[in-house]
Amino acid sequence: MASDSVFNRNIKIQRAPVNPLDKATIISIYPEEVVSINHTIFPGKFIIPGAADGDFNILVVGTSYWVKEMPEDQPYLEMVVPATEVARSIIEDWSNGILAIGENRAPGLFYLPGDFNKTTIQLLPEFKVKMGTIRSRQKNWFLELISLADKFWVRTNGQPAAIPDTCKMAAKMLNIEEKPWLSKNEAIAELIRCVACGSLRNSAYPVCPTCKAVVDVEKAKSLKIQFAQ
8 A cells, every 4th residue: 555655745646436336234233332444445444333232233335445556657546445345354354353253153243235224224135144143153252252251260360350341241241140250349359379389379368279278277267168177
């Protein structure tokens, strides 16, 4: 892509013809706002509002373009990016690197060619098929996030800071409330070395989870903890 200096110089750009009917509609059941920024095309910033539970939101996108640098004696070329390619890029670029995504689990976004609103798009047979698939994929993703949060909680000896916000959001969307890592009053625990085995342990608990040594006898007594003989 041409650098920003291209647009500050007296250089002509050979405009490419743009089809005003070239549109694609992105559908999102993801509960939070999606912001996708692609610095290599213009326009390149796209925002999809979060969807309420059981509902969906849409974003209609059109043609974007990028500028191809040419030799000094030739004008720069405006290279068109079709709407469907823009829509695909928005979803893939935003999803890239998101925690716990897999073949059958991902945030609930997809696109269909054409310009639709929330009423007209529901008349399409492919919309209903896609929506069923995407809801299943998002639920699988939520379940995987919750499973990961359970593992993070155990591995860090109950550190609330170790639980990503996406995991908490997944639990909320599935109406799961009993997880210990969801406690709003849970303070960030201090990790210290066990005097018996040297592993890190939560200082709030009197027993080392690794070697099972009673490292704080007074606290164990105050909690009325009894140990097998």
